[in-house]
Amino acid sequence: MSTIKLKTEIPGPKSRALTERRAQAVPRGVYASAPLFIRHAENATLEDVDGNRIIDLAGGIGTNNVGNRNLRVLQALRTQLDAFLHLCFSVTGYEGYVELAERLNALTPGKFAKKTLLVNSGAEAVENAVKIARAHTGRPAVLCVEDAFHGRTMLGLTLTSKTQPYKQNFGPFLSDVYRIPFGVPADLRLRSRAPMSQEQVEELLDGVFRRVVSAESIAAVVVEPILGEGGFVVPPAGFLPALADICHRHGIVFIADEVQTGFGRTGELFGCTHFGIEPDLILTAKSLGGGMPLAAITGRAEIMDAPGPGGLGGTFGGNPASCAAALAVIEEFADGTLLARARSLGERFQQRAFSWQRQHAYIRDVRGVGAMQAIEFVQADGAPYAAAAKKLAQHCLRNGVLILTAGTYDNVIRLLMPLTISDEEFSEALDVIEGGLNAVATELDSQAIAAAH
Ligand SMILES: Cc1ncc(COP(=O)(O)O)c(C=O)c1O
Structure with a gap:
């Protein structure tokens, strides 16, 4: 059974209204990776104020290794x-x-x-x-x-x-x-x-x-x-x-x-x-x-x-x-199970990510240790490709997966999900990333064709 359940577009109307209140009350210097407000979280699943269920690969920037509300x-x-x-x-x-x-x-x-x-x-x-x-x-x-x-x-x-x-x-x-x-x-x-x-x-x-x-x-x-x-x-x-x-x-x-x-x-x-x-x-x-x-x-x-x-x-x-x-x-x-889990999540990610890399020239690097894994994007001339990371993160969010970017050039996406995420949720999230990578590639192809004409 899938975890992701989208009742509205993302962000939904309630998140958008709260984003407006936030803009009035909170300084703009406080960064927001996603224009999303949450009302409940359980392990690696977030439920937003509009009732959408999202898989969390950000883990509060790596604070939730043992899962939210462990x-x-x-x-x-x-x-x-x-x-x-x-x-x-x-x-x-x-x-x-x-x-x-x-x-x-x-x-x-x-x-x-x-x-x-x-x-x-x-x-x-x-x-x-x-x-x-x-x-x-x-x-x-x-x-x-x-x-x-x-x-x-x-x-x-x-x-x-x-x-x-x-x-x-x-x-x-x-x-x-x-x-x-x-x-x-x-x-x-x-x-x-x-x-x-x-x-x-x-x-x-x-x-x-x-x-x-x-x-x-x-x-x-x-x-x-x-x-x-x-x-x-x-x-x-x-x-x-x-x-x-x-x-x-x-x-x-x-x-x-x-x-x-x-x-x-x-x-x-x-x-x-x-x-x-x-x-x-x-x-x-x-x-x-x-x-x-x-x-x-x-x-x-x-x-x-x-x-x-x-x-x-x-x-x-x-x-x-x-x-x-x-x-x-x-x-x-204490019993080492979660550490083993971190290693196996990393291996599973790398397997999928290396196959993505073989398919898409703009994936320059897949790297990491254990469950600390990332993908780096470059343009055809080898320059950092921040737009690809941003588009991918936006695609993922629209399709129910929260993922963070990183890097001095903002051209990296990284995994910081709870180590307690289930196999099914992790696979579901990776499928969404894969769809996002294909969508970015299609956009790139059409840009290249447009540029050639
Ligand atoms: C390596 C490293 N050091 C220090 C910090 C700062 O931690 P905090 O945000 O809890 O002050 C961070 C936060 O991301 C970090 O990644």
Whole structure:
């Protein structure tokens, strides 16, 4: 039985009316991927205010790995609501915060002693990680990579690469932040998938240390193991391990931003595991909270303890309900079934996507790890093809599938559906994508014919 049920065109009249109210009440800077308002969600199914049923491949930008309204999460929240709501961990303690810290200390890569700080958002995790690295090293500078995204606070934006729409008009940004290629320069990425040797990465960093900023001035490197907003870019094999090794030798704190790669998305709890690295600090958010706002900085105990008492915290960080939800999320992943599911969803997607690629020349790349999968579009001359990604996303929405674009050139579509999506729903959604790809191809053909006349 099909999940998608369309009662009106999309967006329907009620969504359109709410979009008008939104325009009056909410600043235009708050982006909306889809002009859609939702009244109910269950796992990977959304029901909009017009009664349309839609399959969700966006998962709240990767926050719903365990599904929307996951039963274990709901149960944990109900129990917590009956006990107490907010207290503020800086005023009085509660077990949930400590237990979650213990669990994250044990689950994150690396057998060394660790500690965890809880905050509210991915951007706040990035901010705090850099504060902690600076306090630990006594150094000012931070290295980040091309096409990175690290959030919308001032430091998050400074570390973020994409100018439009994220950075435009918001400067000046923070000083002492320097950007290096994500292994290979962005314009060469599609041409070569060759692994990088330790020597190549040494050479890259040596040049940076000589010409840009000395290693002795660098507190931290901040890097996503796989670029999220940047277009699901997987680094060349060898890049991250060599980078981590160089950091280690120079006393630079290696910070892995796993806000989007984390919590099961790639078929491992943490994306780093695929590259065999053990970051000094690891940042999780999004799906960690099972739909509740929560982020964590987990890392080597001696680094985490660098800031003095009172140097870290915040009113809502690690609020009791979010901690309860996160502990339930960890239980959901405990037996490995969901991780296996992430891998098999990725394989199923790739099978279909490679056949689409053989059919359509404008699909330049199919890539990803586990259920973190994307397709990149280019024009006949190889230039990024943002219009194709936009048209495809619009086609999908009109036909009952919510899917997000990504990439510095907006020419990528990406999958961030709940890992709990059923086989039938996933197939149904892939059929809609396939129809969209054919529709875009037909449009391209007719444009080419028109241009030739
Ligand atoms: C890798 C990465 N870091 C940081 C952030 C910022 O997280 P938040 O939106 O929770 O502040 C995001 C959000 O998309 C992200 O993908």
